[in-house]
Amino acid sequence: MRLAPLAAVVLLSVAACAPSSTSSSALSPSQSQDKVTLSVWGWGPEENFDKMFAAYEKLNPGIDVDARSFTTATEYDTILATGLAGDSGPDLAWLRAGPKLQPLVEAGRLLPLEAADIPGLKDYDEGVLRSAKGDKDGKVYGVPFAVQTLQVIYNKKIFADHGISPPRTWADMIAAAEKLKAKEIIPFAFGGKDDWMLPIVAGVFGTANWGGDAFLDEVRAKTKKFTDPAFVEGIDQLNKLRPYFPDDMTGVSYTDAQILFSSGKAAMFPGGLWELNFFTENAEGIELGVFTPPAPKGGQGLMPGFTDGSYGVSAKTKYKAEALKFAAWLASKDYGQLYTDTLRVFSAVPGVTPTDPLLKEVSTTFDQQGATYFMNEFAYGNPSSQTVFSKALQEMLLGRITAQQAAERLDQSVATWL
Amino acid sequence: MALSTTRRGSSYLFLIPAFLLYSVFVIYPLFTGLSYSVFTWKGTLRDTFAGFANYAALLTESFLDQLLPALGHNFLLFAGTMLVQNTLGLAFALALSRARRGKRLLQTMFALPYLVNPLVIGYLWTLLLSPTFGPVNALLSGAGMDGLAMPWLGDPATALPTVIVIMTWQWVGFPMLLFSAALGGIPQEYAEAARTDGAGSSQVFWRITLPLLRPAMGTITILSFIGSMNTFALVYALGGSNGAPAGATDVLGLLFYRAAFASGDVNAMGTSSSLAVLMFTFIFGSTLLLQRVLRRKA
Numbered sequence: 012m013r014l015a016p017l018a019a020v021v022l023l024s025v026a027a028c029a030p031s032s033t034s035s036s037a038l039s040p041s042q043s044q045d046k047v048t049l050s051v052w053g054w055g056p057e058e059n060f061d062k063m064f065a066a067y068e069k070l071n072p073g074i075d076v077d078a079r080s081f082t083t084a085t086e087y088d089t090i091l092a093t094g095l096a097g098d099s100g101p102d103l104a105w106l107r108a109g110p111k112l113q114p115l116v117e118a119g120r121l122l123p124l125e126a127a128d129i130p131g132l133k134d135y136d137e138g139v140l141r142s143a144k145g146d147k148d149g150k151v152y153g154v155p156f157a158v159q160t161l162q163v164i165y166n167k168k169i170f171a172d173h174g175i176s177p178p179r180t181w182a183d184m185i186a187a188a189e190k191l192k193a194k195e196i197i198p199f200a201f202g203g204k205d206d207w208m209l210p211i212v213a214g215v216f217g218t219a220n221w222g223g224d225a226f227l228d229e230v231r232a233k234t235k236k237f238t239d240p241a242f243v244e245g246i247d248q249l250n251k252l253r254p255y256f257p258d259d260m261t262g263v264s265y266t267d268a269q270i271l272f273s274s275g276k277a278a279m280f281p282g283g284l285w286e287l288n289f290f291t292e293n294a295e296g297i298e299l300g301v302f303t304p305p306a307p308k309g310g311q312g313l314m315p316g317f318t319d320g321s322y323g324v325s326a327k328t329k330y331k332a333e334a335l336k337f338a339a340w341l342a343s344k345d346y347g348q349l350y351t352d353t354l355r356v357f358s359a360v361p362g363v364t365p366t367d368p369l370l371k372e373v374s375t376t377f378d379q380q381g382a383t384y385f386m387n388e389f390a391y392g393n394p395s396s397q398t399v400f401s402k403a404l405q406e407m408l409l410g411r412i413t414a415q416q417a418a419e420r421l422d423q424s425v426a427t428w429l
Numbered sequence: 430m431a432l433s434t435t436r437r438g439s440s441y442l443f444l445i446p447a448f449l450l451y452s453v454f455v456i457y458p459l460f461t462g463l464s465y466s467v468f469t470w471k472g473t474l475r476d477t478f479a480g481f482a483n484y485a486a487l488l489t490e491s492f493l494d495q496l497l498p499a500l501g502h503n504f505l506l507f508a509g510t511m512l513v514q515n516t517l518g519l520a521f522a523l524a525l526s527r528a529r530r531g532k533r534l535l536q537t538m539f540a541l542p543y544l545v546n547p548l549v550i551g552y553l554w555t556l557l558l559s560p561t562f563g564p565v566n567a568l569l570s571g572a573g574m575d576g577l578a579m580p581w582l583g584d585p586a587t588a589l590p591t592v593i594v595i596m597t598w599q600w601v602g603f604p605m606l607l608f609s610a611a612l613g614g615i616p617q618e619y620a621e622a623a624r625t626d627g628a629g630s631s632q633v634f635w636r637i638t639l640p641l642l643r644p645a646m647g648t649i650t651i652l653s654f655i656g657s658m659n660t661f662a663l664v665y666a667l668g669g670s671n672g673a674p675a676g677a678t679d680v681l682g683l684l685f686y687r688a689a690f691a692s693g694d695v696n697a698m699g700t701s702s703s704l705a706v707l708m709f710t711f712i713f714g715s716t717l718l719l720q721r722v723l724r725r726k727a
Binding site for chain 1: 474558581583668687692693694
């Protein structure tokens with residue numbers, strides 16, 4: 012009997028620990044003075060969001076856009092999946108492109124976007140929009156925000172000091188690399204330890220070999236395979252360029268490679284356009300240039316690119332009309348311009364020209380020599396074909412397998428889901 | 430009588446909070462994991478009952494190609510831990526038991542890395558071992574040992590041994606403390622009596638000290654086994670989620686991480702849960718078996 016009050020205390024304290032419905036609703040957007048708060052989740056620096064969305068708040072005094080950024084990129088997917096499943100999720104969110112978008116689509120967490128609500132969508136390039144579509148239903152689930160391109164970034168001063176200009180032929184590029192190597196400058200800062208970089212660099216140097224979109228379409232249609240000689244030759248370029256990568260490259264991490272370039276020990280960095288931001292901040296005083304490696308068999312090279320992500324609208328949003336109106340603005344040129352100028356990457360909005368001269372240059376090249384980055388299109392499956400191929404390329408660079416065998420691994424992995 | 434029953438009653442009562450926490454954070458997730466593994470998933474939405482389909486998917490070639498080497502690496506880590514870390518731990522404990530001064534200080538120093546998060550340790554060691562900027566290779570080549578200045582974590586032949594060395598560096602304090610405690614529990618008289626009978630130091634160690642350390646060894650073996658099978662944070666920090674280079678440091682924990690978070694597979698939840706259940710069953714079963722074998726010997 013004497014235990015009863017004690018037991019009640021224990022039970023009460025347990026009940027207090029349990030999540031209550033009142034506390035979670037307090038977290039969701041509140042309507043104060045008839046102002047609607049739209050919450051937006053994404054990755055990357057939060058101040059960038061605040062800067063961009065302030066423009067929208069000015070245009071729409073009744074709307075308050077509350078941006079929340081999660082810097083840890085890999086955890087973001089889990090955080091978002093949980094958020095959208097519960098009641099405390101965002102109204103809009105940055106979505107991954109392609110394969111990683113599908114789990115959210117199939118769980119019905121996102122609103123399909125119609126051109127009636129978001130007029131800007133109809134102007135988008137089909138290739139850009141595809142990465143924001145559900146694979147099964149073909150509906151659009153996001154407003155694409157960024158396009159990333161892959162190329163070689165170079166240090167203009169080192170090039171000038173050694174009388175090198177951006178190569179017009181493959182032979183020029185090799186000659187330049189030889190020249191730099193003789194002067195004990197690492198030609199290409201490229202680490203093979205973090206294997207996610209490997210397909211990217213294979214894309215930079217190899218896309219011209221297999222010829223971009225036409226080849227990928229044939230693989231998708233199963234009329235060609237990744238074991239095609241053109242593809243094998245393309246990834247084999249990494250083996251041929253091996254002497255111009257850092258010593259012990261399989262032990263060199265991605266960060267090491269970035270530092271090699273930003274400290275001026277290496278002259279070129281093959282990688283994504285997103286590196287510009289890092290190098291501008293960390294390689295002060297280094298003037299940056301970009302070029303696309305010429306085709307090994309002569310002629311212009313191809314610049315691979317991909318859509319980086321999109322803005323989706325939660326199926327659970329309480330302010331559907333407001334969220335869609337905001338999404339429509341995100342598909343507008345106004346936002347596109349703001350995005351490219353704030354973040355210094357390409358906006359996915361069609362017809363936006365970057366103000367930054369370097370970006371402008373890349374943009375012109377991409378318009379003329381653009382191609383689809385192969386890996387993002389073929390990253391499905393579990394284990395993902397991207398993981399399988401990254402590892403295969405690493406083994407290739409370690410000399411354990413040939414380019415042909417690496418291509419076979421990719422082919423086998425793709426065959427499990429295509 | 431009456432008093433003791435109330436006592437027992439109230440002692441159960443005090444167990445309730447701990448038991449509730451244990452249920453919520455251990456038992457409940459275990460069973461939900463089990464239930465997740467027999468369903469097909471659409472992202473975070475449970476779809477249809479799948480039976481053993483998720484388990485069957487784990488046994489397909491593309492998965493087994495990664496599962497078996499990963500399991501092999503877990504076993505190599507266990508062997509390395511036993512041979513290097515625990516032997517060294519015992520050696521340190523013995524040396525410290527004879528130390529007259531600074532015992533406490535040395536004990537604390539050896540055990541210190543064990544208090545640091547494995548992710549931090551992994552990150553520090555990747556910096557130390559970097560072939561471009563790392564001080565380890567700079568020291569080695571500075572000392573004229575150019576042959577040893579190599580990409581320790583970038584070569585599949587040296588990557589896993591390097592992981593074992595780093596693990597030892599972090600964890601050696603743990604077997605050392607356990608062995609120290611066990612050594613302290615062995616009465617001095619045994620050794621004295623043996624010496625009077627003419628036994629040398631090595632005889633005392635092999636015939637008296639070591640057999641009496643068996644219970645401690647059993648505990649350490651089991652904990653090392655569980656630790657090596659569940660390892661994740663350190664290998665993740667050293668070789669990334671794919672177990673670089675070329676999968677040489679891939680372990681079950683990383684495979685699970687990739688299956689759950691890195692694939693973009695719509696059914697990732699089902700596949701990864703079934704892998705988790707398999708891992709749990711395997712580790713639990715092996716531990717029970719190991720415990721029985723060790724107990725029988727002791």
